[in-house]
Amino acid sequence: MSDFLRKHIENIVRLSDEEYEEILEFFQFRKYRKRQFLIQENQKVDELFIVKSGLLKCGMIDDSGKEQILQFATEDWWISDYTAFYKHQPARLAVDCIDDSEVYSITYTQMNEVCRRIPKAEHFFRVKSNLGYCALQDRVLALMTKTAKERYEDFIHQYSEWSNRIPKQLIASYLGVSRETLSRLYTS
Amino acid sequence: MSDFLRKHIENIVRLSDEEYEEILEFFQFRKYRKRQFLIQENQKVDELFIVKSGLLKCGMIDDSGKEQILQFATEDWWISDYTAFYKHQPARLAVDCIDDSEVYSITYTQMNEVCRRIPKAEHFFRVKSNLGYCALQDRVLALMTKTAKERYEDFIHQYSEWSNRIPKQLIASYLGVSRETLSRLYTS
Numbered sequence: 008m009s010d011f012l013r014k015h016i017e018n019i020v021r022l023s024d025e026e027y028e029e030i031l032e033f034f035q036f037r038k039y040r041k042r043q044f045l046i047q048e049n050q051k052v053d054e055l056f057i058v059k060s061g062l063l064k065c066g067m068i069d070d071s072g073k074e075q076i077l078q079f080a081t082e083d084w085w086i087s088d089y090t091a092f093y094k095h096q097p098a099r100l101a102v103d104c105i106d107d108s109e110v111y112s113i114t115y116t117q118m119n120e121v122c123r124r125i126p127k128a129e130h131f132f133r134v135k136s137n138l139g140y141c142a143l144q145d146r147v148l149a150l151m152t153k154t155a156k157e158r159y160e161d162f163i164h165q166y167s168e169w170s171n172r173i174p175k176q177l178i179a180s181y182l183g184v185s186r187e188t189l190s191r192l193y194t195s
Numbered sequence: 196m197s198d199f200l201r202k203h204i205e206n207i208v209r210l211s212d213e214e215y216e217e218i219l220e221f222f223q224f225r226k227y228r229k230r231q232f233l234i235q236e237n238q239k240v241d242e243l244f245i246v247k248s249g250l251l252k253c254g255m256i257d258d259s260g261k262e263q264i265l266q267f268a269t270e271d272w273w274i275s276d277y278t279a280f281y282k283h284q285p286a287r288l289a290v291d292c293i294d295d296s297e298v299y300s301i302t303y304t305q306m307n308e309v310c311r312r313i314p315k316a317e318h319f320f321r322v323k324s325n326l327g328y329c330a331l332q333d334r335v336l337a338l339m340t341k342t343a344k345e346r347y348e349d350f351i352h353q354y355s356e357w358s359n360r361i362p363k364q365l366i367a368s369y370l371g372v373s374r375e376t377l378s379r380l381y382t383s
Contacts, residue, residue: 069340077335090329099336126314133321140328141278147265147335148287151371152257183339
């Protein structure tokens with residue numbers, strides 16, 4: 008079980024057995040069922056989640072009642088409402104499971120403490136934050152400048168082998184198009 | 196001159212005189228004139244910039260030839276094409292000066308080296324990256340869910356006292372609306 012987390016961290020930084028054991032103490036392992044919520048809108052957000060298995064999404068309901076999806080997450084992806092987490096604001100985003108999922112979570116206090124104690128942990132979280140920023144920059148530039156067809160092609164490329172596990176309605180939300188437009192993109 | 200950088204870093208983490216002197220060695224001070232480019236599209240991006248004074252923007256020209264603005268930056272803001280910087284890809288964004296500007300820059304190698312040598316520097320850059328992520332998350336949620344009027348109000352709130360130094364055409368680009376729509380927002 009713990010091998011997953013070690014492998015995930017060691018993609019960025021090598022750990023001794025002692026360092027790894029110490030870091031592991033700061034994480035909680037959790038299982039969630041399909042449709043269960045990890046974060047609900049307007050709640051306090053005290054955790055970041057790293058996905059071990061399953062499939063989750065993160066989004067919000069807009070004023071017209073439509074779900075707007077910011078991100079999907081599967082194995083090796085981090086997910087939360089980061090603004091709520093880092094700035095101690097009520098959640099604007101909800102995070103819930105599309106499939107049964109297993110995650111590790113870390114609280115705000117735990118994250119700061121593990122970074123204070125173990126320099127390699129701070130390095131890991133800095134690099135992950137930078138990469139997360141890059142993914143989000145790609146997302147905002149796509150929204151600003153790309154056509155629905157280009158965004159669809161990006162989506163297939165980015166989420167590749169598990170894109171077919173995501174219901175079409177959710178893919179349409181993520182791309183910001185109607186279900187009918189998505190069907191046309193599929194067949195074009 | 197160097198007081199600015201110390202104050203900027205000490206918003207996050209306290210430094211001894213020795214630590215500060217050591218960190219300062221990793222930065223270059225630069226002056227740019229209005230309309231000068233710090234980063235041009237398709238170039239290699241080896242630097243992040245922290246603005247000491249002036250006003251800059253970061254954006255791209257879309258397929259229809261229209262400028263799309265991702266971000267403005269003034270005193271105490273960081274600016275670059277982060278994806279190009281962190282992932283060693285050619286720039287998709289250009290960064291240029293709206294006014295004469297003074298910045299400090301740090302290269303990719305220097306950033307990694309200062310973080311390796313000085314734990315407080317790694318902590319500083321981790322926290323800044325987290326906050327940058329939050330700002331970008333707000334930006335993408337606004338693009339996905341807010342009306343032009345709401346985005347305009349956010350803009351006035353976020354860029355407050357220096358929003359009137361930004362030409363209207365650039366504000367319209369940032370908000371993703373036409374110049375005419377922006378005029379209506381101003382007067383409504």
